[in-house]
Amino acid sequence: MTLIDTHAHISYNDYADRIDEVIQSAEENGVKKIICVGVDLLSSENCLKLAEKYPTLYATCGIHPHDADKAPKGYLYELETFSQHPKMVAVGEIGLDFHYDFSDRKTQRRVFHEQLEMAKSLEFPAVVHCRESDEDILEGIQNSGNKKGVVHCFASSVDFAQNILESGFHISFTGMITFVKELEQVVRDIPLERMMVETDSPYLSPKPFRGKQNEPKNVLHIAKKIAELKEISLEEVADSTTETALNLFKKLNAN
Ligand SMILES: [Zn+2]
Numbered sequence: 001m002t003l004i005d006t007h008a009h010i011s012y013n014d015y016a017d018r019i020d021e022v023i024q025s026a027e028e029n030g031v032k033k034i035i036c037v038g039v040d041l042l043s044s045e046n047c048l049k050l051a052e053k054y055p056t057l058y059a060t061c062g063i064h065p066h067d068a069d070k071a072p073k074g075y076l077y078e079l080e081t082f083s084q085h086p087k088m089v090a091v092g093e094i095g096l097d098f099h100y101d102f103s104d105r106k107t108q109r110r111v112f113h114e115q116l117e118m119a120k121s122l123e124f125p126a127v128v129h130c131r132e133s134d135e136d137i138l139e140g141i142q143n144s145g146n147k148k149g150v151v152h153c154f155a156s157s158v159d160f161a162q163n164i165l166e167s168g169f170h171i172s173f174t175g176m177i178t179f180v181k182e183l184e185q186v187v188r189d190i191p192l193e194r195m196m197v198e199t200d201s202p203y204l205s206p207k208p209f210r211g212k213q214n215e216p217k218n219v220l221h222i223a224k225k226i227a228e229l230k231e232i233s234l235e236e237v238a239d240s241t242t243e244t245a246l247n248l249f250k251k252l253n254a255n
């Protein structure tokens with residue numbers, strides 16, 4: 001059985017003293033590929049450095065909405081340079097976060113749209129973060145004409161999920177589905193072929209690891225929860241989510 005953790009922030013300092021162990025135990029638990037997600041220029045570069053060192057690791061590059069107002073002039077050029085790397089698989093994470101509003105909304109929108117356009121022109125999938133910004137995210141995706149990507153850490157309604165799927169984007173689930181009851185119906189209602197799994201490490205540990213630092217090996221428990229909710233086998237969930245990830249993040253296949 002093979003799983004892919006499509007979203008983990010293991011370039012963060014939280015893992016610095018045990019990164020070998022984290023990657024090895026993921027592998028031992030069937031997690032054969034991990035996408036290490038950047039949130040600004042520095043973390044994107046750090047993800048790439050890790051991806052160069054560990055064969056199972058891949059990277060994304062992008063400016064998170066929290067950091068939108070810190071994006072330096074010329075950041076798009078930097079991201080484009082990163083994108084040439086064989087292990088750089090996506091633009092992200094990008095998006096809008098109207099819960100925290102760490103960057104002002106006007107800047108969040110500009111930086112989100114610029115990166116969506118860039119992803120489209122590079123033919124790269126976009127990894128999108130959405131918090132209390134459903135309508136604006138959907139409008140942004142539709143207006144960009146970008147049809148390749150994922151709304152990660154899905155935590156909204158069935159209706160929004162369906163609109164996202166119609167736009168061409170996929171959805172990925174975190175450990176939240178193991179402890180947020182409202183998300184169970186979303187998992188049941190949307191087609192298995194359109195979903196992927198992620199830990200969003202170090203955040204959002206699934207049951208039974210609540211309160212502990214999350215890590216990619218735990219993606220197994222998210223796949224198990226999907227299997228339980230959809231009343232299918234774990235193998236089916238693993239096969240389908242892996243295939244969806246390999247089809248979306250094309251550069252996972254080449255290297
Ligand atoms: Zn996010």
Ligand SMILES: [Zn+2]
Binds near residue numbers: 007037
């Ligand atoms: Zn994230």
